[in-house]
Amino acid sequence: MVNSFQALQNFIQTGDTSFSNFEACHQRLIDAVKAEGRKRSPVDIACLVRHALRREDELQKGEAFIKVPRTFPYPDRETWQQSGIKIVGEGSDYYLISARPWLPDWLNCADESPESAAFKETLRRNYDPVPGDPFLKLVGLQNYRSAAQREAIRAVLTAPKNSTLVVNLPTGSGKSLCAQLPALMQSRNAGVSVVVVPTTALALDQERALEPYIRHPTAYYGDDSERGIARRKEMKARIRQGTQRIIFTSPESLIDSLAPALYDAAKQGLLRYFVIDEAHMVEQWGDGFRPAFQQLPGLRTDLLRLSSFNTLLLTATLTASCLDTLETLFGQPDGFKVISAVQLRPEPAYWFAWCDDEEIRMQRLVEAVYHLPRPLIIYASTREAVARWRSELSAAGFRRYATMTGKSTTKERSQLIQDWRDRKIDIVVATSAFGLGVDQADVRAVIHVCIPETIDRFYQEVGRGGRDGNAAVSLTLHTKEDRIIAASLNKKSTITIERGLQRWESMFYRKKLAENGKFIIPTNTSPSQMPGDIDMDGEENQKWNIRTLTLMNRADLIKLDWKNPPLRNNFDSQESYFQALEEHRNFRVISVTNEHHLLKDTWETQVAPVRSNRQFWSNRNLKLMLEALKTNPQRCLSEIFAHAYSIPSREAPFLRKSINVSRACGGCNFCRRRKIKAFSGIMPVPIPVWQNPCFYIGEQLKSLLKESNLILIFYDVLEQNKWEQQRNNLFRWLVIQGISNVVSKNLKNIFTQEENSFIFWFDIDNYQHIKMPCLPTLIVYSQGDNLSYSPLNHNQAPCIILLPIDTPDPTRSDRRLIDIFPGRSFRFESFCKQVGI
Structure with a gap:
């Protein structure tokens, strides 16, 4: 059976693209060969052929060969050699080539090629999906991406009115769904949630994600065309009518033109959630060139005077300074909590190289771009540097690149992102303006030709690579001048x-x-x-x-x-x-x-x-960045990142639990010197953050509970067919009466999602009662299940337990529980009759 590499070889020889399942790197090469105009460059094609060969080397654990034509657009001999390609044979119209591993002497990499794991796409991410709750069907899912995502969404849904919840989850663990799903659930009848995003790209990306579930536009952005004006007008009308459901927009658009529509929605009680995605931007950008970020708290405060809604602040990079800022701005009026599961990114391998001058850096950058896998991002600190590196790439013969800075127009940004997604470009040269909202999962390399002014910025930018969970490369080429620029940028724009x-x-x-x-x-x-x-x-x-x-x-x-x-x-x-x-x-x-x-x-x-205090945090972040650059560091880079993102506990003015970091490292100078292999700690699973969430109990169930929080319902296993017929009706009744937690073995699909409710499902074999949200609970035991003692004694919220009639007393197996239980209990038929089922 033909595989993708064999089909690629066939394409190079014949032009045949009928193979239906090319790997992404092979399809990228095909697109480059077939491109027209200035984007069709032999240099780019050489690098993409190298990518295909090196990937095959790593997958097959041997040397791969490929036969290529000697005619345009394929490279000449010199270009092949510059890109690390060996010509092992040739004819009048072809070269037979293979790729050398890249082992630059200026990286002190000995026999370990910096790009090997990235070409192989070694899986670094170590968390698995977990079974989902019934309401995930609303967005076509059966599983949560991670246990942390599950707990975060549950925390959002159980948050008290007017509260603020900070959701701190790693990139790739699904934090966007923590806002999207609750917003959809709470607007099935009517309502709107506003999600503030830092870039139009992120708004459009989230709109695309929800297109299967919301047929009208959800991204609100500036577009002065006739169509754009009409689109925005229709969105504002839907907000006022309560049919928009969710809207993604920038802080500037929200403040300038959307606010009146939101006020009208709030007056009608239609506002459900006020969400800020990439909430760390409130601190990082709000103090500088995006002051609209720090106008958001005032707008939120005024809207809360008109209506109850909850606030969500989503981030993947939360520092102590950032959390203090968010609490100051969004901590009122009722409840401020953080749900956090911080696991460092395991995908990047980190490489740093000191360059004596710009000429050496330029040579090393071009060499790296010739050899590293695609897609690839090059970060600089200034617009002038971006322009300079663009010129260097052009002079070296590269054409499949684009640039982005803070001065790029909306049209330029949109075109770049579209070309990036469509594989029309392989390289982006940019300032930190690029990356937010650009969900390109397969970026394999990130190069810094600068020193970021904070370890936080460095971590965020490196994090654009390996979002698919596979290995990536981070390379930093730095000079003495970079330290001066970093110190200048780090000096906060804080007035005397x-x-x-x-x-x-x-x-x-x-x-x-x-x-x-x-x-x-x-x-x-x-x-x-x-x-x-x-x-x-x-x-x-x-x-x-x-x-x-x-x-x-x-x-x-x-x-x-x-x-x-x-x-x-x-x-x-x-x-x-x-x-x-x-x-x-x-x-x-x-x-x-x-x-x-x-x-x-x-x-x-x-x-x-x-x-x-603000300057202290800035200085500390720069010091951590400079520590990371050391040739002979005294600790793993993961310890430096953990230093930046660990947050200590606090007693006053309000209690705050500590936030710990699960370390991970795909390789750094410290680890390589000590032969420590890439590692990844376990992502933490947060416990419920709302200790006493509000919940609803129907009057019928309340009257049956009387003064107790526990009811046992015993069913006869021998009459299974009879009780299973009525079981579904009982379950539906219990959900209507306020049951939210369901603990069972194989009954998840029986529970339907009622209009104004949600069901959290737990597997009876591995649930822990103490780690469940404090909500009305149904536990269904089957014949042979071991009865847990804790739900019989410790129930802050109502608990209904269904169990076989012959279930033994958990403290003495020689007697039946039904015979000695002193609390509220019923036989199944009696209970159903009493509630009218």
Whole structure:
């Protein structure tokens, strides 16, 4: 039977593409050979042929060969050799070639090729799917991707009203579903959940994921075409009608144009969840070039005055500093919890190389790009560096690449992402602006031609590789100049105490009084009337004013609030409406929480520590990054990452449990020197975070329970056919009466999802009563099952147990439980008759 590599050989000889199951790397080569125009380059084809050969080497544990034409678009002899290809035979019209393992002397890799595991696509991820709950059928699933995902979704569904839940799960473990599924469940009759995402790419990606279940558009983004305007108008109408169900949008779009529709939905009680995906961006970007992120808490606060809804903050990279920020901004009004299962990424193998100058780095980068597997991302810290590396790739003959920076237009970004997905490009050269929301699972290599300013940024960017759970390569090429740039970027844009107070005075003296003692503060005012300040009224000045307000909010001098944007219907003309909208953008609503907010002493005692603390975390993150670069490190890179992402417990002002990190390493300098193989710890399984969740119990069941939380129902195994006929009706009745946990062996598919309920299913052979959500529970024992003692004695929530009539007393096997149980108990037929089944 022909395999993919043999079919690839046949394509190279004949052009035949009839084989239906090419591997991704083989299909990428075919696409490159068949491409037209400037994207058809012999250099790119050489690298893709190398990928196919090296993968076959690793899979077959031997040397693979392939015969290639000597005509365009295939490379000449020199290009083959530059890409690590041996010509082992040739004819007048062909070369017979194989690929050498890449062993650069500047990486100190001895006999271990940096790319071997990545070409082989060695499986590194070590967690398995777990059986799902019945409601997963809503999105066509039977299993959870991981136990951590299961517990996170259960925590979302059991969260009390108006609470905030931080969901901290590793990339690839399915955290997006933690918002999508509850949003769909809670909007089956009517409702809408808003999911704030940092990029249009992520909005579109999530829209695609839900297309089988929601037929109308769910991604809301800027598009001034006639079709785009109509699309947004229809989405706002559906929000107001309660039929939109879920919407993905940026913070800017939410604040500027979607807010009025959300206000209308909230007034009707239609708002279900307020979600921020990639919630660490609130801290990382909200302080800088995306201040809209830190306007979200004020908007949420005002919406909560109109309606009850829950807040979800999703992230894969939660630091102590980030968690403090999120708690400050979203901790009120009712309950702030974190559900966390932190397992470090096991896929990347980390390689670092010091370069004496830019010329050496350029040579090494080109060499690496010639040899490393595709797809591949190259990260730089500045737009200028991206442009420089793009030129170097072009000069080396590469064509299947694209670039992205913070200045890329929406159209350019969308085109790049589409080309990336369609395999029209193999390489992206970018700043940190690229990656969020680009769910390209098979990225095999990530190169840094810079030093990221924090270990957090480095980990996130390396994490773009190996999202399919298979091995990837991380290579960092760094110079002395990079340290200077990293230190500069690391220095937080935090205003000094003197300048901050000056800006605050200028804004506060131009305040307007709002309702309920709040103030409307202008953010476009100059910091003072001094000659150097009086004309300072541009965008950068406004950002500094917003940073000042954000800092004061963290220091608890003020609380950021919100005012609903103006409505078009309230204005006679479009011009007057746009003027009012612009004024709204240039103001912030705040409430004062410290009456001494204008005193310098207050700023010294309240604001200065917050400012210093932020810089402390930034400095620590840079130090950890620099430690990772060491040629002879004193600890595994996984320990450095664990240092960054472990969060200690806290007693005050509110109790917080510690967050520990399960270490993993695909290979680093420390481990290679000590012959330590790649390893991956076990992903933690979090326990329920809501100790006393609210639950509903129907009046009929409540009356049967009386003062007890436990009912035993005994059935006769000898009359199995009779009881099985009524069993399904009883189960449905119990669900309607409020049962949420179901413990059984083979009965999961019997339970249907009722309109306003959910069922959590547990296997009776391995469930642990203490680790279940504290919710009304049904336990169904079959003949021969061992009865657990704990549900008979420890039930904070109602528990119904069905069990065979001859079940022995768990404390004495010589007597039947039915004969000695002192609590509430029924025979099956009697119970069914009493409840009218």
